[in-house]
Amino acid sequence: MSARPIRFYHRYKKTIEVERMYGSGWVRLAYDNPIGRFFVWLVVRRAIFSQWYGYKMNQRVSALRILPFIAEYDIDADEFAKSPFDYKTFNEFFYRALKPETRPIAPGEGVAVFPADGRHLAFPDVDTAAGFYVKGARFTLADLLRDAPLADKFAGGAMLISRLCPVDYHRFHFPVGGTPGESRRIEGWRYSVSPVALRRNLRYLVANKREVTLIDAPAFGAVAMVEIGATNVGSIRQSFQAGRAVAKGAEKGLFAFGGSCVITLFQRGRIRLDADVVAQSAECIETYARMGDRLGEAP
Numbered sequence: 597m598s599a600r601p602i603r604f605y606h607r608y609k610k611t612i613e614v615e616r617m618y619g620s621g622w623v624r625l626a627y628d629n630p631i632g633r634f635f636v637w638l639v640v641r642r643a644i645f646s647q648w649y650g651y652k653m654n655q656r657v658s659a660l661r662i663l664p665f666i667a668e669y670d671i672d673a674d675e676f677a678k679s680p681f682d683y684k685t686f687n688e689f690f691y692r693a694l695k696p697e698t699r700p701i702a703p704g705e706g707v708a709v710f711p712a713d714g715r716h717l718a719f720p721d722v723d724t725a726a727g728f729y730v731k732g733a734r735f736t737l738a739d740l741l742r743d744a745p746l747a748d749k750f751a752g753g754a755m756l757i758s759r760l761c762p763v764d765y766h767r768f769h770f771p772v773g774g775t776p777g778e779s780r781r782i783e784g785w786r787y788s789v790s791p792v793a794l795r796r797n798l799r800y801l802v803a804n805k806r807e808v809t810l811i812d813a814p815a816f817g818a819v820a821m822v823e824i825g826a827t828n829v830g831s832i833r834q835s836f837q838a839g840r841a842v843a844k845g846a847e848k849g850l851f852a853f854g855g856s857c858v859i860t861l862f863q864r865g866r867i868r869l870d871a872d873v874v875a876q877s878a879e880c881i882e883t884y885a886r887m888g889d890r891l892g893e894a895p
Contacts (some may be wrong), residue, residue: 602638604882607872607889612881615715616669617761617790619835644723649828658686665689665703669763691766691833691850695735699888701845706815706894708772708867709845712858713765715882718873719761722755722861728880729791733798738803740859742782746810749818752864755803756891759789759882761858766851766859768823769887773844774813779834782806789826789857802855807832811849815894820861820877823849832856845888867892 602615652658653696662680666673673680676700683689702709710716719725726734737747760766770776787793787800794800805825813819823832834849836842871885885891 605646605764605872605876607883607885613884616763618790619637624770626701630785630843632805642703653687653690654685656685659684661686662689667838675765687853690762690853692782693767694765697847699886700787701888704774704893707844708816708862708891708893709769709888710756710758710885711848711860712760712768713886714758714760714858715884716759716873717757717766717880717882719755719877720869720874721752721864722750723752725755726758728877729794729798734800735802736859739799740806741808741820743808746820750820750861750863754862754867754869755893756860756869757857759791760851762853765887766856767887768821768848768850770811770842770844770848771821771848771891772811772813772816772844774811774816774819775811775841776836776848777812779807779809779836783810784825786827787823789824800881801859801886807831807834809834811842815860817863817866819863821848822859822861823851824857824859825851826856828848866894 602617603612604615605611606613651800662683665671665686666680675694677695680689683692717728719728722737737750738744741747741750756771758768761770782805784798784805785803787804789800789804801824807823809820809821811819825832831852832849833852836848837845842848845856870890873885873891876883
């Protein structure tokens with residue numbers, strides 16, 4: 597089942613494309629093979645494995661990987677805030693900042709934006725969203741948030757799942773303006789969040805380490821952001837100050853090396869998601885879009 601190609605809709609080209617997945621051979625071996633899945637259970641899902649790999653990516657010798665990686669995945673170095681030659685390690689390159697003008701923020705007080713570069717699934721009603729990675733599979737907000745009263749607050753609301761590949765820009769930003777509260781950490785495993793893995797078991801999203809932040813947004817009410825770590829993600833680093841108002845598109849934090857995921861939740865009736873991403877998501881196809889691009893608007 598998970599051996600089929602990963603297809604996504606490219607919002608800017610308006611075409612369906614096949615993802616070139618970093619480390620695809622390893623991921624398919626790990627999650628499509630019984631021996632591989634046992635090794636994932638025994639070793640790979642544990643924090644120490646990701647910490648070891650993160651240590652490797654923080655060594656000076658890892659900088660030798662940068663230029664071949666840029667060339668192989670056709671990454672636009674003109675967007676970088678500094679020259680590719682200035683990064684001292686691969687990890688430093690991985691969580692690079694971009695020139696602000698490369699990610700313009702969609703204007704409008706009542707307009708929400710994508711919080712990260714990546715491939716996105718958007719659902720107007722989280723309670724009816726199912727089967728988007730594997731037929732019939734779903735998770736509950738109580739599982740995701742580990743807080744039943746908070747889950748009730750977002751029941752029937754909209755959900756955005758933003759999947760960041762290793763080739764993507766790996767900083768995440770606020771999708772709306774408002775005042776964020778303290779980030780709450782939920783400890784967990786480090787399973788892959790690639791569709792190859794999620795087609796095998798969607799519950800990896802609620803088994804992994806994650807951090808939850810609530811935002812009090814004047815135009816949208818309460819908005820929740822959940823950053824989810826994954827295999828080889830060295831850390832989730834928050835850079836905002838709780839209790840201090842932020843503008844839409846302001847940087848919230850970053851992921852150190854590895855693929856990862858951000859889930860954004862809106863309360864029922866507080867956002868009208870853009871039709872193109874909803875239509876593709878209804879067909880279980882992710883939409884590629886960049887941080888700052890329009891996601892939807894307050895009704």
